[in-house]
Amino acid sequence: MNEVEKLTRELVRTPSHEDETEAGDLIEGWLRDETDAGVERDDAGNVVARRGDAELALVGHHDTVPPADGQVKNGAPTVEKRDGRLYGRGTADMKGALAAGMVAFRDADTSDVGFASFVGEESGGVGARHATENGFVPERAVVVEGSTGYSSPGAFDVAVAHRGRREVRGVARGERGHAGDADDDGNPVYAAVDSINQIRRYESPETCPEIDGEEVSLEGTATVTGVRTSDEATNVTPSRCAFTVDERTVPEGSLDLETVGVETEVVGEMPPMVCDDGGFAREIREAARETGASEYVAKPHATDAGWLASAGTSTVVCGPAEQGEAHTDGESVDLGALVRSERIYRAVLEE
Template sequence: MDVADLTRELVSIPSHEDETAAGDFVESWLREQTAAAVERDEDGNVFARVGEGETTLALAGHHDVVPPDDSQVDADGSYVVERRDGRLYGRGTADMKGCVAAAMCALRDVDPAALGCELVFVSFVAEEAGCLGSEAAVDDGFAPDYAVVGEGSTGYSAAGVTDVAVAHKGRRGSTITAHGTAAHASEPESGENAIYRASDAVDVVRDLEFPSTDVMGHEVAGSVAVTEIDGGSAWNVVPERCEVTVDERTVPGERAPIERVEELPGVEWTVDQDLPPMACEDAAFADLVLGVAADSQDGTPEHVVKPHATDAGNLARAGTDCVVVGAAEPGEAHTADESVSLDVLERCYRIYRSVAERL
């Protein structure tokens, strides 16, 4: 079974509400088709290990997907998968069952005796729910020395070129809650208007400087934005509560000081989600992967920065030096016409296998 056929099999399995069946397929295939030591942890993450050595390299991905568009589901509930014009169409083709399949085939085809490291394939659960599977794995002690994460890195420097991402932003989502005292709107002076207090907090957020840093000569710039506001109970009541949602794109080593809003009376700040950013700190590893990527295609790949969080953030938190190399191009994932280039999937297979053999 080649990468295209394996991708088709894996993509056809629904995994937006429950990824158990997809995990079962990955686990069974690895047990049947490889000589790896395969295990499934209590969270549903699937691991497969071959080779020996003091250094560990992980080929990492995830087998859950976002909910499909109606056009991507058959009447029996299975996912529609179509092959045309050199591409495979269907929910999860680009994000990211295609590169999970490429990594599975790479693990199958390497010669364990020729490896200078332990090679670990891992497919995490619940990436789309906030990278929960990789978070649990890291908390349980999973910390390879190096990792190639198969999220999209194609088309960043030039169309069709598979680049090597050496950093990505994280996301910290938080809520500012302003408390006041309710009163009749005809006598506003007898209460404390929570919306006014929330407006003062919004002004604080608006004036914050965006965090930024440098990774291997590339600027990684974050952002902070108020994205939702909710307050008040009736047109004639001074509101006693108002909530403001803040989206921050974090960068390695830097955070915006949003906690300053708590210096205002009646205002508190809580963090709802904190997906770590990633920065590769081993330039030699990043250069090795870039060299492999260059040897695997006609284009000239570059080190690039991704704008959004992946499982690489949790791995980096554990001390793993990560890069992101994958087939998905900007704008392909999470769409009604999601697709992936079959040629680029084969390219990713070659990159994954070659990195393992050269490390």
């Protein structure tokens, strides 16, 4: 068993869906024991290791979404190997990539590099935001979220842009009363429906940033994902009707909340990312192409790369997980891709 696989297994077996402390202890202890870097644990629980000025950093996160019933045995997360893949919660998102980054960071023969594992990525990037606001802003970063297989099966692609995410809550208010005496103008359900239909007519912005002479496409969306009234009785009009919007944002625009027609509140946001350094993106892709196919792609999901880019770090996303693996009941990662990612990360750090 190679070291990346062994470390991945250990990380996956360490639960981090409710409390990241134990996983953070494991990562911090390993980095202190295995590397000569300065290792810190900040107030949020992020683990950061630095050699010198850490101008280039590998960045991941060690929290996960809750495991499915089939991913737990005797109260602990499970990991198993089948057909050249590791199965278990966090194998793809993203403890496999985290293990590859840790080994690459240890073995890279270079200085002025860093490694960071954040908490709270699945909760809006709270760890990344805390770290950047408190001075962790390397010049360049590779976020090791999944990017494999976007352009073609098996390609270790480099995501040079991704959409952001904004969660919006809308609230329409009215007068609670008997349904038989209801007035349409006072029914908040109708007001909420009017706003929802307006959101359905929203023209999604699209942007095609050019990185290293090539264009990638990002298109925003706004989707209503839930509606709830303040009263469960079926013979009264409620005093309040609330709805939730999942918006995927792009740098060029987002839904104008003033036009929705009801009270709105942004309850969570992760910014989009576009790499601002074509030369850096090219270096990452060249390192990936030493091990096989690789293209520039745009990732549809928000990641901690958005917070790093917003703070001024030139950022790309490059990792072994394939699209559609994260958060699933059968989550898995290809062992060959893990080995490949460690080689790429080490080459990037040494370059």
